[in-house]
Amino acid sequence: METSHAFSGLTCLDCGTTIPADEVSGRCPDCGGVLDPQYEYDAIELDRATLDDRTDRSQWRYRELLPFTRESAVSLDEGGTPLVECPRLADELDVGRVLVKDDGRLPTGSTADRGQSLALTAAAGLDVTDVALPSPGASAQSAAAYAARAGLDSHAFVPSRTPFTNKAMINVHGGDMNVIGGRFDDAVDAFEDAIAEEPWHSLSAFDTPYRHEGRKTALFEIVEQLDWTLPDAIVAPTGSGLSIAGLYKGARELRELGLVDDLPALYAAQAAGCAPIVEAWGDGESESSPVELPDTICGELEIPDPNGSAHVLDALAATDGGAVSVEDPEILESAVTAASSEGLEVGTSTGAALGGTWRLAERDTLAEDDCVVVLNTGAGSKDDDVLRSHLMGQGI
Numbered sequence: 001m002e003t004s005h006a007f008s009g010l011t012c013l014d015c016g017t018t019i020p021a022d023e024v025s026g027r028c029p030d031c032g033g034v035l036d037p038q039y040e041y042d043a044i045e046l047d048r049a050t051l052d053d054r055t056d057r058s059q060w061r062y063r064e065l066l067p068f069t070r071e072s073a074v075s076l077d078e079g080g081t082p083l084v085e086c087p088r089l090a091d092e093l094d095v096g097r098v099l100v101k102d103d104g105r106l107p108t109g110s111t112a113d114r115g116q117s118l119a120l121t122a123a124a125g126l127d128v129t130d131v132a133l134p135s136p137g138a139s140a141q142s143a144a145a146y147a148a149r150a151g152l153d154s155h156a157f158v159p160s161r162t163p164f165t166n167k168a169m170i171n172v173h174g175g176d177m178n179v180i181g182g183r184f185d186d187a188v189d190a191f192e193d194a195i196a197e198e199p200w201h202s203l204s205a206f207d208t209p210y211r212h213e214g215r216k217t218a219l220f221e222i223v224e225q226l227d228w229t230l231p232d233a234i235v236a237p238t239g240s241g242l243s244i245a246g247l248y249k250g251a252r253e254l255r256e257l258g259l260v261d262d263l264p265a266l267y268a269a270q271a272a273g274c275a276p277i278v279e280a281w282g283d284g285e286s287e288s289s290p291v292e293l294p295d296t297i298c299g300e301l302e303i304p305d306p307n308g309s310a311h312v313l314d315a316l317a318a319t320d321g322g323a324v325s326v327e328d329p330e331i332l333e334s335a336v337t338a339a340s341s342e343g344l345e346v347g348t349s350t351g352a353a354l355g356g357t358w359r360l361a362e363r364d365t366l367a368e369d370d371c372v373v374v375l376n377t378g379a380g381s382k383d384d385d386v387l388r389s390h391l392m393g394q395g396i
């Protein structure tokens, strides 16, 4: 890999130490904290006119703000997803505008692609042959795709409930798949046992500095698509918290470069059956506590102990946002409503975000002239059986 000219190293979000990017590949060697790519913003010249002239529609159009050069990137041209106007949803919610940032249209149908592109670029530049991660499904499919592109072997640890599409495509990409009986935590345990014995490079959420980093490009795109205005709120489905962490960083960077002058309010939406960040937010805690008995239809959001929760909670507070949980029936109904009223195919995670947006509107947290962006993190077709079953429960 070849680093970009303003990329200056990795800073620990917990203890503040800065380390050259070529010296570490995971967490902070001093304290085990989360590492975050840093840039010399004074050395970056990026303005609206420069971007207007750029024909690259992928996330690499923001290459000055990414750690690696476009030429060395392990990329499937991820990024450049549409921001879809949803007037019927806006009417129903009684807000000014609702727009869905449709990351279901990324190469593997998941917003995970943004970060896996960076994470596999980094891995390909290290002396590793194998990458591995625990995953509810989508991020493992994405990792398998990008590992294939990088010429690395990949190992996924997924719970048995992982959707068929994810499992099938991990195999199709040539990845090694370990289906673990039980829930996500059991997959994490199996992953940790395996990586303790093997010289694998971890792609687990927040273990690599680059998965949360890649998510920030969604924020860059949203702001550029809104003609350099900020939405009043962005609602993101939140399992591990990578999206919130990335959106927050992206907004701070645009402000640092003078391209915007404020931050959008960020809201984390979780399933009520597994809502550690919502609970910590409500209790005013600085990090979440593990959920003892997680239980939600939404497998991607069933992350009972998100290891980056402190940074997610920081982002919610710093942007004057919040956290909201949604019960399973409302999650399913919201995803089906997006498909039936707007034609949009969204997964159950985004059902939680749409249901959460509904709650925020009911509570008057959102105002009637607000512009609200909902992040669609995954293609609806990956959850087709769950969504169809919801209709069957209604006799349809």
Ligand SMILES: [Zn+2]
Pocket (backbone or CB within 6 Å): 012, 013, 014, 015, 016, 017, 028, 029, 030, 031, 032, 033, 034
């Ligand atoms: Zn540290």
